Amino acid sequence: MTTKALIGRLMIVAGVGVAGARAVRRTMSGPHRGDDAATHNRWLVVTVLRSPDEVVSDGTLPAPLAQLGDLVEVQVRPAPGDKGTELAARLTGGGPTSAAARVQGKDPRQRVRAALREAKSILEVGEIVRPDAPPTTHPGPGGRLVGKATDIAQGEGRL
Structure with a gap:
């Protein structure tokens, strides 16, 4: 991979991160839809x-x-x-x-x-009917993220 291609991909990732942060900020402020x-x-x-x-x-x-x-x-x-x-x-x-x-x-x-x-x-x-097992038993960051989201969902059911 060339340096130019790598820089292009990093800029895309950074742009997505900024857009995501703006969406979260917009969601957390003001009246909620x-x-x-x-x-x-x-x-x-x-x-x-x-x-x-x-x-x-x-x-x-x-x-x-x-x-x-x-x-x-x-x-x-x-x-x-x-x-x-x-x-x-x-x-x-x-x-x-x-x-x-x-x-x-x-x-x-x-x-x-x-x-x-x-x-x-x-x-x-x-x-x-209730699930027997947790949604994931994977100990990695993704498994912890899914576990936390499931805890927050509480009465909302599974993701």
């Missing part, structure tokens, strides 16, 4: 491979969603193309939604996401 009222109250949806009658048997919601009570509004509708049922939920009340609350596991949206995942699992499999 994910923290506005529209995002806070948006519908979160999962498709369950069951008919609507099986999803809401006897007019009761699956247990994980029913436990949230008045915290959420729930809709059950047929999925497009007769591919099961869409189970949708959104928050009805307020609560902490900042990035700090999310990292600490205190964001109410995390509870809604987890309840939807658990309801889907119960309806399709009959139990809540």
